[in-house]
Amino acid sequence: MKxxxxxxxxxxxxxxxxxxxxxxxxxxxxxxxLTLKNMKLxxxxxxxxxxxxxxxxxxxxxxxxxxxxxxxxxxxxxxAAWVSQVAGGLALxxxxxxxxVLGIINGILFVKFKIxxxxxxxxxxxxxxxxxxxIAGGGSVSVPFxxxxxxxxxxxxxxxxVVILAATxxxxxxxxxxxxxxxxxxxxxxxxxxxPIGKMRLFGYGLSAAMCGxxxxxxxxxxxxxxxxxxxxxxxxxxxxxxxxxxxxxGGSTSKIRCAVIGSLTLxxxxxxxxxxxxxxxxxxxxxxxxxxxxxxxxxxxxxxSLIK
Amino acid sequence: xxxxxIALLTSMTLVLSTVLMGCGSQENTGGTTEQQTxxxxxxxxxxxxxxxxxxKIGVVIWSTTDDLGGASARLLNYASDIIGCEMVYNxxxxxxxxxxxxxxxxxxxxCNAIAICNYSDDILPKITSLCEENExxxxxxxxxxxDPEVKEIVExxxxxxxxxxxxxxxxxxxxxxSFHNMGCKNIAVITMEKGDATADARxxxxxxxxxxxxxxxxxxxxxxTLTAEETTKAVENFLASFPEMDGIFVTGGSNTILxxxxxxxxxxxxxxxxxxxxxxxxxxxxxxxxxxxxxxISGGHFVDPLFSYMLMVNKLAGTPLSDNCEQIDxxxxxxxxxxxxxxxxxxxxxxxxxxxxxxxRSMVKYFNPDMTIxxxxxxxxxxxxxxxVSRHGGDSADTTNN
Numbered sequence: 119m120k121x122x123x124x125x126x127x128x129x130x131x132x133x134x135x136x137x138x139x140x141x142x143x144x145x146x147x148x149x150x151x152l153t154l155k156n157m158k159l160x161x162x163x164x165x166x167x168x169x170x171x172x173x174x175x176x177x178x179x180x181x182x183x184x185x186x187x188x189x190x191x192x193x194x195x196x197x198a199a200w201v202s203q204v205a206g207g208l209a210l211x212x213x214x215x216x217x218x219v220l221g222i223i224n225g226i227l228f229v230k231f232k233i234x235x236x237x238x239x240x241x242x243x244x245x246x247x248x249x250x251x252x253i254a255g256g257g258s259v260s261v262p263f264x265x266x267x268x269x270x271x272x273x274x275x276x277x278x279x280v281v282i283l284a285a286t287x288x289x290x291x292x293x294x295x296x297x298x299x300x301x302x303x304x305x306x307x308x309x310x311x312x313x314p315i316g317k318m319r320l321f322g323y324g325l326s327a328a329m330c331g332x333x334x335x336x337x338x339x340x341x342x343x344x345x346x347x348x349x350x351x352x353x354x355x356x357x358x359x360x361x362x363x364x365x366x367x368x369g370g371s372t373s374k375i376r377c378a379v380i381g382s383l384t385l386x387x388x389x390x391x392x393x394x395x396x397x398x399x400x401x402x403x404x405x406x407x408x409x410x411x412x413x414x415x416x417x418x419x420x421x422x423x424s425l426i427k
Numbered sequence: 428x429x430x431x432x433i434a435l436l437t438s439m440t441l442v443l444s445t446v447l448m449g450c451g452s453q454e455n456t457g458g459t460t461e462q463q464t465x466x467x468x469x470x471x472x473x474x475x476x477x478x479x480x481x482x483k484i485g486v487v488i489w490s491t492t493d494d495l496g497g498a499s500a501r502l503l504n505y506a507s508d509i510i511g512c513e514m515v516y517n518x519x520x521x522x523x524x525x526x527x528x529x530x531x532x533x534x535x536x537x538c539n540a541i542a543i544c545n546y547s548d549d550i551l552p553k554i555t556s557l558c559e560e561n562e563x564x565x566x567x568x569x570x571x572x573x574d575p576e577v578k579e580i581v582e583x584x585x586x587x588x589x590x591x592x593x594x595x596x597x598x599x600x601x602x603x604x605s606f607h608n609m610g611c612k613n614i615a616v617i618t619m620e621k622g623d624a625t626a627d628a629r630x631x632x633x634x635x636x637x638x639x640x641x642x643x644x645x646x647x648x649x650x651x652t653l654t655a656e657e658t659t660k661a662v663e664n665f666l667a668s669f670p671e672m673d674g675i676f677v678t679g680g681s682n683t684i685l686x687x688x689x690x691x692x693x694x695x696x697x698x699x700x701x702x703x704x705x706x707x708x709x710x711x712x713x714x715x716x717x718x719x720x721x722x723x724i725s726g727g728h729f730v731d732p733l734f735s736y737m738l739m740v741n742k743l744a745g746t747p748l749s750d751n752c753e754q755i756d757x758x759x760x761x762x763x764x765x766x767x768x769x770x771x772x773x774x775x776x777x778x779x780x781x782x783x784x785x786x787x788r789s790m791v792k793y794f795n796p797d798m799t800i801x802x803x804x805x806x807x808x809x810x811x812x813x814x815x816v817s818r819h820g821g822d823s824a825d826t827t828n829n
Binding site: 150155156159163254255257258259260261266269342343345349350351389393394400 | 492522523524525532537549574623
């Protein structure tokens with residue numbers, strides 16, 4: 119009974135935090151936060167974060183991590199920008215396919231060579247950033263103006279809803295999600311139950327990186343260019359969003375797609391709210407850190423400390 | 428457990444609120460540099476001393492804690508205190524897309540005009556459409572637009588007021604020429620990642636000098652976030668791998684990078700033997716120049732944003748200096764001796780501001796109806812240590828820059 123109670127509380131804390139953040143900033147910004155214009159802005163800023171963290175949930179649910187997501191976004195954006203200069207319509211598929219391939223390579227290094235996921239992805243973080251610098255050549259690759267139309271609020275909203283619904287369905291009602299959570303809950307038990315652990319890990323990294331391709335494309339059309347530092351610190355933002363949303367980093371059955379959505383929105387509102395409130399920038403960093411620590415403290419399952427496989 | 432959680436949440440909320448409120452209340456103290464509201468410091472000032480409305484000016488800048496960014500923010504805060512504006516800074520700009528986000532958030536924060544230190548030309552069409560949609564004026568700081576297609580789009584916007592810039596390529600060339608004059612042949616370069624418009628232009632000028640004077644660019648480190656410790660390691664690697672190295676060029680040294688270079692050379696007894704040239708000023712330059720740790724240095728361009736700021740303030744006050752977008756050219760200051768450095772700190776940055784209250788106010792047509800865009804350009808073009816000394820040499824005014 120007590121354990122159930124703990125889990126329930128842990129589940130509602132992110133909701134409460136999101137509401138608290140909204141109420142607090144709505145008050146201190148004198149109603150600026152919840153204006154329609156600003157809410158659209160927050161969604162625009164949270165869009166890639168939501169897509170990225172939803173995709174990353176399939177990895178985190180297995181108890182693994184992906185530190186290469188920022189570089190993945192960078193390299194897919196730069197390649198998509200080059201492709202867009204030849205054939206605009208191929209930019210998005212190119213970014214997603216390249217992402218999926220790179221993600222599967224991450225997965226192969228992890229599964230076949232038995233290198234821990236944080237080592238693999240930290241390495242690819244650096245390798246891919248180096249490759250991005252090489253591919254970008256002059257540093258920044260511009261995008262044809264015709265592609266700017268894809269930086270559209272309705273398109274992003276529809277896409278976001280579709281991704282969240284599809285991910286929630288997969289996560290809760292298909293083997294993909296159930297197996298992912300089973301691996302996170304206990305790899306030995308999952309293995310003995312016939313869960314194809316290697317394939318699931320390949321799927322997780324492939325999916326996450328393909329979605330990074332999608333994020334790279336939207337980052338590219340948002341900025342009108344892709345540069346060597348496109349996607350910088352994206353992996354950190356994803357991690358913060360997941361933790362703020364209450365996603366257990368140890369993975370397992372308590373992992374939820376809604377954690378990714380709530381966390382991404384909380385982070386985006388926090389960043390926007392602090393600027394709207396004209397808060398000192400040095401203090402902003404400190405506050406983000408404190409909130410992150412509190413979120414980890416409240417949602418982290420202290421009994422399961424084997425965080426990263 | 429439930430009680431503990433509730434108690435914890437309540438106490439955290441209280442602590443956080445206190446911290447936030449405390450930070451919020453600091454906004455009105457003036458003189459601080461970061462994302463904050465700069466209230467008018469003198470509540471007793473007469474209404475006629477201030478602009479008719481308290482305009483909010485946003486700045487998208489890489490940092491306000493390094494030497495260059497910090498000095499610029501202090502000067503803008505000082506000017507805003509004098510004429511009655513609010514300053515808001517956004518330094519969350521690690522990538523092109525985050526510069527767009529930073530601009531959006533400043534617009535959401537209610538800024539009437541925004542000065543942007545853009546990462547590259549490519550993001551400007553997006554910034555232009557954002558500012559047009561929200562009817563917010565904008566200017567560029569430390570930047571000019573080199574892409575003709577982008578330039579045409581941006582300059583066609585009624586919300587683009589202009590830019591302030593320095594001759595970056597020429598300064599890079601001048602640094603190369605200094606190495607040649609010092610007899611250097613093999614030079615290592617510490618610079619930014621490709622794509623940074625300023626560093627690329629300085630690089631290009633330096634490469635031109637290398638080609639012209641027959642010098643070799645033997646190695647380079649490219650990193651936008653180098654710390655002093657990382658720079659020291661990089662220089663140690665240069666020394667180990669290239670014993671023939673006789674010069675190090677730092678394209679942007681304001682973020683403790685130059686200190687890292689000086690430290691590494693001192694540790695290996697190479698001070699004076701390996702020549703150092705740098706763009707951007709740091710503190711204690713008089714000491715470093717005296718010790719021979721720095722051989723050529725250009726900088727002092729922290730005043731750059733002030734001129735773009737004046738374009739925006741004049742427009743917002745209903746007294747625009749021009750109906751077109753304008754480019755304001757600024758000179759770098761070259762320090763040749765410890766005396767130059769001491770004068771620089773005494774008159775330009777550190778002990779005082781390069782423009783006093785009266786001079787700041789005179790740049791705003793609302794207070795000075797005779798002010799013209801040509802005059803503002805002349806003020807910028809005249810900027811040098813001699814210029815500041817000639818204006819302020821006889822007094823020790825404005826010793827408030829701390």
